Amino acid sequence: MIDSTILKEAPYTHCYCEENVYLLGRLLLESATIDETECEVFVAFISNETKSVLLCRAKDSTQEHLIPGYSPVIWDYHVILILRSTQKGCFVYDFDSRMPLGCSFEGNQPTPRPPDNHPRSRH
Numbered sequence: 001m002i003d004s005t006i007l008k009e010a011p012y013t014h015c016y017c018e019e020n021v022y023l024l025g026r027l028l029l030e031s032a033t034i035d036e037t038e039c040e041v042f043v044a045f046i047s048n049e050t051k052s053v054l055l056c057r058a059k060d061s062t063q064e065h066l067i068p069g070y071s072p073v074i075w076d077y078h079v080i081l082i083l084r085s086t087q088k089g090c091f092v093y094d095f096d097s098r099m100p101l102g103c104s105f106e107g108n109q110p111t112p113r114p115p116d117n118h119p120r121s122r123h
Contacts, residue, residue, distance in 0.1 A: 002083060002093065002102055003033050012095050018045075018079040020095050025081055040084045047077035057098040071098055 002024075010024045025041055028034055034041070046053055052074050061071035081093040082105060090105030 002028060002091075006031055006033055007093075007101055017094075017096055021079045021081045021093070024093060024095075028083075034083070038086050042082040042084065044080050044082055045077060046079070051076035053078060059096055059098055 055073050056070040058071050058073040061073050084090045091102045092105050093101055
Protein backbone atom coordinates (compact mmCIF):
# COMPACT_ATOMS: atom_id res chain seq x y z
CA MET A 1 0.00 0.00 0.00
CA ILE A 2 0.98 3.62 -0.47
CA ASP A 3 2.10 5.55 2.59
CA SER A 4 -0.65 7.90 3.79
CA THR A 5 1.72 10.89 3.76
CA ILE A 6 2.18 10.42 0.00
CA LEU A 7 -1.59 10.34 -0.47
CA LYS A 8 -1.93 13.59 1.47
CA GLU A 9 0.63 15.22 -0.84
CA ALA A 10 -1.09 14.04 -4.02
CA PRO A 11 -2.94 16.87 -5.74
CA TYR A 12 -6.58 16.36 -6.67
CA THR A 13 -8.62 18.21 -9.27
CA HIS A 14 -12.31 17.38 -9.61
CA CYS A 15 -13.22 15.79 -12.99
CA TYR A 16 -9.59 15.19 -14.01
CA CYS A 17 -9.09 11.53 -13.08
CA GLU A 18 -6.33 10.98 -15.64
CA GLU A 19 -4.28 13.89 -14.35
CA ASN A 20 -4.88 12.93 -10.71
CA VAL A 21 -3.65 9.38 -11.37
CA TYR A 22 -0.67 10.58 -13.40
CA LEU A 23 0.40 12.96 -10.62
CA LEU A 24 -0.03 10.26 -7.95
CA GLY A 25 2.04 7.82 -10.01
CA ARG A 26 4.76 10.39 -10.59
CA LEU A 27 4.81 11.28 -6.90
CA LEU A 28 5.12 7.60 -6.03
CA LEU A 29 8.01 6.98 -8.38
CA GLU A 30 9.84 10.19 -7.45
CA SER A 31 9.49 9.69 -3.71
CA ALA A 32 11.09 6.24 -3.81
CA THR A 33 8.67 5.05 -1.13
CA ILE A 34 7.96 1.83 -2.99
CA ASP A 35 10.43 -0.94 -3.66
CA GLU A 36 10.40 -1.39 -7.44
CA THR A 37 11.64 -4.96 -7.05
CA GLU A 38 8.54 -5.76 -4.97
CA CYS A 39 5.91 -3.44 -6.47
CA GLU A 40 4.55 -2.51 -9.88
CA VAL A 41 2.42 0.53 -10.67
CA PHE A 42 -0.26 0.33 -13.37
CA VAL A 43 -2.66 2.89 -14.79
CA ALA A 44 -5.98 1.49 -15.99
CA PHE A 45 -7.98 3.44 -18.56
CA ILE A 46 -11.60 2.24 -18.44
CA SER A 47 -13.85 2.87 -21.44
CA ASN A 48 -15.85 1.13 -24.13
CA GLU A 49 -17.04 1.62 -27.71
CA THR A 50 -20.14 3.58 -26.71
CA LYS A 51 -18.25 5.77 -24.25
CA SER A 52 -20.78 4.92 -21.54
CA VAL A 53 -19.16 3.06 -18.67
CA LEU A 54 -21.27 2.24 -15.62
CA LEU A 55 -19.22 2.87 -12.50
CA CYS A 56 -20.52 2.07 -9.04
CA ARG A 57 -19.75 3.69 -5.71
CA ALA A 58 -18.91 7.02 -7.30
CA LYS A 59 -18.60 10.10 -5.09
CA ASP A 60 -20.35 12.19 -7.73
CA SER A 61 -23.41 9.95 -8.00
CA THR A 62 -26.74 11.72 -7.76
CA GLN A 63 -28.65 8.62 -8.84
CA GLU A 64 -28.54 6.52 -5.66
CA HIS A 65 -32.28 5.92 -5.99
CA LEU A 66 -31.82 4.07 -9.31
CA ILE A 67 -29.77 1.25 -7.85
CA PRO A 68 -29.79 1.64 -4.04
CA GLY A 69 -26.41 1.00 -2.46
CA TYR A 70 -24.47 1.28 -5.72
CA SER A 71 -24.05 5.05 -6.21
CA PRO A 72 -23.94 4.68 -10.01
CA VAL A 73 -22.64 7.08 -12.62
CA ILE A 74 -22.17 6.69 -16.36
CA TRP A 75 -19.02 8.31 -17.64
CA ASP A 76 -17.31 8.22 -21.03
CA TYR A 77 -14.11 6.94 -19.35
CA HIS A 78 -12.34 6.70 -16.05
CA VAL A 79 -8.73 6.24 -14.93
CA ILE A 80 -7.45 4.48 -11.80
CA LEU A 81 -4.06 3.54 -10.41
CA ILE A 82 -3.32 -0.05 -9.40
CA LEU A 83 -0.38 -0.95 -7.18
CA ARG A 84 0.64 -4.61 -7.27
CA SER A 85 2.87 -5.89 -4.49
CA THR A 86 4.38 -9.36 -4.67
CA GLN A 87 3.99 -9.59 -0.90
CA LYS A 88 0.63 -7.91 -0.21
CA GLY A 89 -1.51 -8.17 -3.37
CA CYS A 90 -3.14 -5.49 -5.53
CA PHE A 91 -4.54 -2.17 -4.35
CA VAL A 92 -6.76 0.34 -6.17
CA TYR A 93 -6.36 4.11 -5.94
CA ASP A 94 -9.41 5.93 -7.25
CA PHE A 95 -9.93 9.46 -5.96
CA ASP A 96 -13.50 9.52 -7.32
CA SER A 97 -14.74 6.40 -5.54
CA ARG A 98 -16.53 6.03 -2.23
CA MET A 99 -14.30 3.02 -1.60
CA PRO A 100 -11.25 3.76 0.55
CA LEU A 101 -8.06 4.81 -1.25
CA GLY A 102 -5.81 1.80 -1.47
CA CYS A 103 -8.53 -0.77 -1.00
CA SER A 104 -7.76 -4.32 -2.00
CA PHE A 105 -8.32 -4.97 -5.71
CA GLU A 106 -10.13 -8.19 -4.83
CA GLY A 107 -12.35 -6.32 -2.35
CA ASN A 108 -12.92 -3.26 -4.53
CA GLN A 109 -16.46 -4.34 -5.32
CA PRO A 110 -18.14 -6.02 -2.35
CA THR A 111 -21.15 -6.62 -4.58
CA PRO A 112 -19.75 -6.93 -8.09
CA ARG A 113 -22.69 -5.71 -10.11
CA PRO A 114 -26.24 -4.49 -9.70
CA PRO A 115 -28.92 -7.17 -9.41
CA ASP A 116 -30.43 -8.39 -12.69
CA ASN A 117 -33.92 -7.20 -11.75
CA HIS A 118 -33.03 -3.54 -12.37
CA PRO A 119 -34.10 -2.02 -15.69
CA ARG A 120 -31.37 -1.98 -18.30
CA SER A 121 -30.58 0.97 -20.52
CA ARG A 122 -28.83 1.04 -23.85
CA HIS A 123 -25.58 1.77 -21.99
